[in-house]
Amino acid sequence: MSTRTKLSSLMLIGAVLATQGASPLIGATKSVPAPQWSVQVAEVDPGDVNLEPAFRIAIYENLLEELTKTKHFKEVFRSGDRKAGGAADVLILKVTVKSYTPGSETKRAVTTVAGATKLKVLSQLTTRDGKDVLERTVDGNVRFIGSNLRATHNLAHNVAKGIKDAQLPAGSD
């Protein structure tokens, strides 16, 4: 057997062993626990802040979308949804606006540094009987590129991320 053939055989054996060694890792599925909780998103409470109606609705709709994307909950219910009443282990997400700075897309385009849209909210995740599970103050801003309503998307994304990263208590089942 020539040296070249020996080398090729060794490389082939090495490759087969490497594949076999790696296969359990490739084949293994990351064990993601099935979500225990469902969540119902309450309508956004503007608090004492004079928040534009479009922002209120955009925060609410973006929250529903972002929470669904996290796949952290069995179901994401809308405010007033009768189906939530019959479901077990439902958390309520309440969002109260703490501060809002209206921005200007034109100011941002002209000056780069001025005209940011800023939103700050208190997000509270509670059980049906009012027990606090999670409470966080979250920001959502648009500083450079994007329309003013983009702040609501950023805010909802941050709220959903905060909930996803948090350790939720065990459900009843």
Next chain:
Amino acid sequence: MILKIRTFTPLRLIVTSLMTLGALSLSAEEKTAAPGDKLHVTHILGFEGVSKNANGDLFIDGDALRFQKSDNSGGQVAIRSIQDILVSTQDKQVGGTALMLGRAATPYGGGRVIALFTHKKYDVVSLKYQDADGGVHGALFQLPKGQAETLKSRLEARGLHATR
């Protein structure tokens, strides 16, 4: 006779084409409402079955408020399920990504000057409605300035409550 041929540098060519694209999209956005009862709107978010930033016509069709795209797809809600109509105004930069890139590529800060003139005011109509299960939905539509009042009055004529 000497013919002077003006040479286009690659940068100038890029800026010119981006500005042309921006101007074209600007003229596309300037489209006013379709004749009749249909209002040409942009769906921002929330209307079930319609993608974000879709352009189409919003009109009352029998007992429903219908949004229809040019390919006849879209969505509708029963007027009786609408709980509130809210109208606000928004100032936006026009021309989309093309004009934004054009502004960024314009030398000597010229893009900032362009930005001063490429903004426009729009009406934003926020609709709050309920689905069959009682779930609250919100939908936002962007209309040319002044047309939100038309939609509001048409819906108010159907007995709906509107908040300013």
